[in-house]
Amino acid sequence: MYFCVTKKFFLLRYILGVPLVHNVLCNNMAIGSIFSTLFTHSITTQVSVEQENAIKALELFISTEKDESISVKEICTIYIEKLCRSGNLSDAAYLLGHLHSRDINVCLNTYNILLTAIVESNNFSLFSEVFKSLLISNLPPDITSYNKVAEAFQKVAESDLVVNFVKDVCDITFGKDPTVINRIIFVTAKFGQIDKSLMIFKMLKNLDSKADTVTFNTVLAILGKAGRINEMMAEFMVMKDLGHIPDMITYSTLINCLRRLGRLDLCKTIANEMLEQGFEMDLLTYTALVDVYGRAGHVEDALGTFEEMKKSQHPSVYAYRSVISDLKRAGKFDLALRLSAEMNSSTTKLAGPEDFKQKRKSRWKIKQVG
Numbered sequence: 001m002y003f004c005v006t007k008k009f010f011l012l013r014y015i016l017g018v019p020l021v022h023n024v025l026c027n028n029m030a031i032g033s034i035f036s037t038l039f040t041h042s043i044t045t046q047v048s049v050e051q052e053n054a055i056k057a058l059e060l061f062i063s064t065e066k067d068e069s070i071s072v073k074e075i076c077t078i079y080i081e082k083l084c085r086s087g088n089l090s091d092a093a094y095l096l097g098h099l100h101s102r103d104i105n106v107c108l109n110t111y112n113i114l115l116t117a118i119v120e121s122n123n124f125s126l127f128s129e130v131f132k133s134l135l136i137s138n139l140p141p142d143i144t145s146y147n148k149v150a151e152a153f154q155k156v157a158e159s160d161l162v163v164n165f166v167k168d169v170c171d172i173t174f175g176k177d178p179t180v181i182n183r184i185i186f187v188t189a190k191f192g193q194i195d196k197s198l199m200i201f202k203m204l205k206n207l208d209s210k211a212d213t214v215t216f217n218t219v220l221a222i223l224g225k226a227g228r229i230n231e232m233m234a235e236f237m238v239m240k241d242l243g244h245i246p247d248m249i250t251y252s253t254l255i256n257c258l259r260r261l262g263r264l265d266l267c268k269t270i271a272n273e274m275l276e277q278g279f280e281m282d283l284l285t286y287t288a289l290v291d292v293y294g295r296a297g298h299v300e301d302a303l304g305t306f307e308e309m310k311k312s313q314h315p316s317v318y319a320y321r322s323v324i325s326d327l328k329r330a331g332k333f334d335l336a337l338r339l340s341a342e343m344n345s346s347t348t349k350l351a352g353p354e355d356f357k358q359k360r361k362s363r364w365k366i367k368q369v370g
Contacts, residue, residue, distance in 0.1 A: 054091040055098070077106045084117045093118075093130050105137045108145070115148040119155070127152045128165050135172045135180065146183050150191035159199065166200050170207050178204065182215050189222040197222060213244045217253055224257025232257065233266070246277070252285050259292040267292045280312070287319045294326035302326050303335075317343070317350050 061079045076099055083092035092114050096106065111134045118127045131149065134141060156162055166181070173180050181204055189197035201219050204211050216239040223232035236254065239246065251274035258267045271289060275281075281289075286309040293302035306323045309315055320343040327336035343350070 050090070051094050051098075054094055057091075058095060072104055073106060076104060077110050080106060080110055081113055084113050087117075087121075089114065089118055089121060089123070089126060093126055093133070096130065097133050100133065100137050105139060108134075108139045108142060111137075111139065112142075112144045112148065115145060115152075119148055119151045122155050124152055124156050124161055124165075128161075128168070131165075132168055132172060135169065141180070141183075143187075146187040147191075149184055150187045150193065153188055153193055153196055154191060159196075162196060162199070163203065166203055167207070170204070178210070178212055178215055182212075182218055185215065185222075186218045194222060194226055211242075211244070213239070213247060213250065216244055217247075217249050220250065221253045221257065224253065224260075227261060229258070229261060229263065229266075248274075248279050248282065251277075251279060252282065252288075255285055255288045255292075259288040259295075262292065262295050264292050264296040264298070281309070283313050283316060286313055287316050287322075290319045291322045294322050297330075299326045299330045299332070314349050320350070 058076070058079055062075055065075055076095070080092045080095055083089070083095070096111070096114070099106065111130065114130055115127065115134075118130060127148075131141075131145070134145065153162060166184075169180060169184070181200065185197050185200050185204075188200065198219070201211070201215065204215065216235060219235055220232050220239075223229075223235065232254070236246075236250075239250075251270055254270045255267050255274075258270065267289060271281075271285070274285070286305065289305050290302050290309065293299075293305060302323055303326075306315065306319055309319065320339060324336045324339050324343070327333070327339070
């Protein structure tokens with residue numbers, strides 16, 4: 001019993017920041033007296049009455065925990081998640097920051113639980129504070145965390161709130177690569193908020209925190225998918241003017257976006273620039289070019305690109321089908337039949353959906369490194 005009480009008092013003193021005095025732990029002091037000492041200390045730290053009550057409630061929760069195998073972090077995690085379920089979100093948010101100041105960081109899942117509850121309560125101010133607390137804790141946000149940012153943005157009508165949030169995030173991540181902001185830009189657009197996403201991008205270019213190649217690649221894809229070709233090409237020029245060197249992802253993104261819109265002229269221009277910069281065509285780029293040539297009725301160019309593709313890549317089933325369809329439309333049925341037979345006899349060697357998925361995974365990994 002003595003060990004149990006001593007351990008709990010040690011945890012309480014650690015959480016509240018009370019200096020550890022050896023003879024206090026060794027004294028046979030009454031429980032009520034020690035709680036009084038700890039709570040008096042919490043009052044001297046200039047916190048509000050509500051915050052004092054939150055700390056006192058955490059003290060009580062710890063004191064009633066009988067399982068001595070549970071760590072400080074686990075006890076605090078259980079309590080904060082309990083606050084989230086009961087709707088005491090302000091207390092949960094305050095205790096997260098308070099515990100961090102005592103070098104006690106709960107797991108990322110607990111932060112995400114709180115962020116989810118705050119989004120549902122539509123309290124952007126509190127959401128902003130908790131997300132910033134997450135960044136300060138040095139726990140890297142995951143896709144759930146970023147999705148909650150986008151969901152929170154959806155409920156914000158005032159752009160000033162988003163602007164201030166982004167400025168604070170940039171301040172916290174100053175001196176680091178812009179990975180956090182890059183992902184916020186990406187996920188905001190993914191949730192259909194393209195204008196907010198582009199507003200954040202514009203802010204990033206104007207702030208001391210500099211955009212990088214990943215930032216531009218993300219925005220190029222957003223603009224291309226939205227069909228805003230002129231803006232996409234303009235940002236591509238700005239990217240180069242600012243000294244950000246396009247990579248393979250940049251060129252592949254441009255070519256695929258231009259392909260979907262049937263812009264053969266620009267596809268050829270970008271492909272030529274890519275080759276001039278020393279990049280080799282990959283599976284995605286070859287397939288895109290074969291498709292865009294066929295859509296424009298340039299069957300010979302589509303077939304020539306397809307044959308060139310086979311020298312270095314396993315052709316995708318999409319490329320085969322695209323060329324075969326083009327040949328049929330052009331009345332070249334014998335050649336179409338030959339390629340169809342070739343495709344059917346090479347099914348084990350054809351690049352399929354999993355190869356394209358693998359390419360996308362590789363790109364996401366590159367973005368994460370940022």
